[in-house]
Structure formats: structure tokens, C-alpha cells
């Protein structure tokens with residue numbers, strides 16, 4: 219499986235603890251900064267469709283604004299329901315560009 223990196227933002231566009239919404243080839247995602255580590259997941263919460271672009275980032279998790287479920291920014295897993303999992307995507311920084319590989323890295327939702 220080959221990587222197909224897409225530039226989605228520039229370093230400095232996302233403050234630590236924040237997320238932004240991006241559209242990569244028609245796929246809605248969020249890209250966030252947790253401390254000094256960027257992450258990307260699907261935008262819509264697997265519980266009931268909450269918009270994670272309005273979520274909060276806290277110590278390795280993104281917290282859905284709708285009902286407060288916490289999802290690992292690495293694995294997409296939530297302790298609320300082990301079978302529900304966000305799709306996550308690989309992120310890298312090249313120079314001043316933040317890039318996402320739109321091929322799902324983890325996750326089971328559609």
C-alpha cells in the first residue's frame with residue numbers, strides 16, 4: 219500500500235490543544251496538535267455524529283463535544299465502547315507543511 223501524502227495545513231495553523239477541519243479528497247477529517255504531536259482522525263464521531271472539529275484535545279485524546287466520549291488520538295479507540303473506533307490517519311511534517319496520508323491507518327467505522 220503506497221502513501222499518498224496531501225498537504226492540509228502549515229505549521230502554526232494549529233495551536234497545541236486545537237483541531238482544525240480538513241477535507242482530503244472528499245474525506246472529512248480533523249487534524250490536531252496534542253503537545254508537540256500532530257494527529258488526524260475522521261471528523262464525525264462514531265457514537266452519534268458529533269463534530270470533532272469542535273472537540274477538545276487532552277493528553278492523547280480528542281473529546282467529542284456532544285456527549286464527551288474520549289478517543290485516543292493514536293488508535294481511535296474509546297473506553298466507552300470497545301467495538302467503536304475512529305478512523306485515524308498518518309500525519310507528517312515536511313518543512314512548514316503538515317501532510318496527511320488519506321489511507322485509513324486504524325478504525326472500523328465507515
Ligand code: FES
Nearest residue numbers: 263266268282285
Ligand atoms: S456523538 Fe460523540 S460522544 Fe456522542
